[in-house]
Structure formats: structure tokens, C-alpha cells
Amino acid sequence: MGQKIIRFSDLTGTHVENDDDLVRIVVRQHPDLEDGPVEIEALGGELTAVEELALDLVTIELHRPGADEPETVVLEAEAFDRLASATPMAEVLRGAKKVACPIPSQTAVPAGAKERVNYASLEHAGRPHKGRTTDAEKQLVRQHLDRINERLAAEGVRTIDLGNAEHVVRYGLEALARERGVTLG
Structure with missing residues (x-):
């Protein structure tokens, strides 16, 4: 006896004729998401407007004095750019100090140093x-x-x-x- 699996788009409920037409979508953040990232599937044609709807976003970290960990903030690039009032943001970013990515030997905690708690x-x-x-x-x-x-x-x-x-x-x-x-x- 054989089995037939019938698949539908999670977005529209449309019947999927060909599995090659499916796009895997991982939702990492959403106001209704409670237990971490989830995976859904949709037909490629249902996602044509995604690029048009996409926002130019900026992710920043705020390292406040006395805070144990930085605060991550995501905002629209246009709103972030408006924060720079004296010089255009593009110029501010070109002249900004690069953040060094730690290499494995730099991540070791020196003897006697206080280890940060995660x-x-x-x-x-x-x-x-x-x-x-x-x-x-x-x-x-x-x-x-x-x-x-x-x-x-x-x-x-x-x-x-x-x-x-x-x-x-x-x-x-x-x-x-x-x-x-x-x-x-």
C-alpha cells in the first residue's frame, strides 16, 4: 500500500503541487512568538512582495554604564540616521572606530579576572x-x-x-x- 502526502502553504493554505516550489521560512522574532524560532513553508510565488515590504533595519547594541549585558535595539535605518544631527550618518560611520572581533586566544579569561556571568x-x-x-x-x-x-x-x-x-x-x-x-x- 502506498501513501500520498498532500502539502499546503502555511501562509495561504494553497495546495502544493511540487515540493520544489516550497520556500522554508524561519521566523526568528515576532510579537506572537513565545518559544523561540519556528519554521513554516510557503510557495515561492506567495513571497514575491517580501522584498518590496522589507525594511532597511539597523541593529545596535547599547552598552550602558553599570549594565551587565548590552541592550540590543533594532530600528529603521532612516530613524537611526536622523540621530546624527551634526554630520550625516554615513560620514559618522565612515569615521567610526572598528569593533574588533575577538579571536579565540583573546576570549580566555586572564587569571584573577572577573568572569562575566551569562x-x-x-x-x-x-x-x-x-x-x-x-x-x-x-x-x-x-x-x-x-x-x-x-x-x-x-x-x-x-x-x-x-x-x-x-x-x-x-x-x-x-x-x-x-x-x-x-x-x-
């Missing part, structure tokens, strides 16, 4: 710290709250309490608190 890892997520809580840490806490709380308790550190408004806001746990029936006072 709070966007399961090993450190949820620990109390100064500075901004990154989106990556928030996502880890949302996805693995119980596991992280077990680790924190074992370490003798305060756990993340869904009844604590500050914790809920810091880690973006509003939906999880509602889901678990926790009301904030």
Missing part, C-alpha cells in the same frame, strides 16, 4: 542581578520556570515567585501567572 543560560537564568534582564533570560525563565526555581532553591537563592509583581514584570511572566491562576496583589 544570565541567558540555564546555569544562571533567574539569579538576582543588577542591570537589565535580557529578552533571552526572560524567555528561558518563561520556558523553564520550575527547573530554574529548583536550581535556585538548591543554591540557597531566592526563587522566582509568580505572586511577586516585581518578578512577574522582570521576567515577563504575566501569561504564565494567569495560566497557573496566580493573582497579583
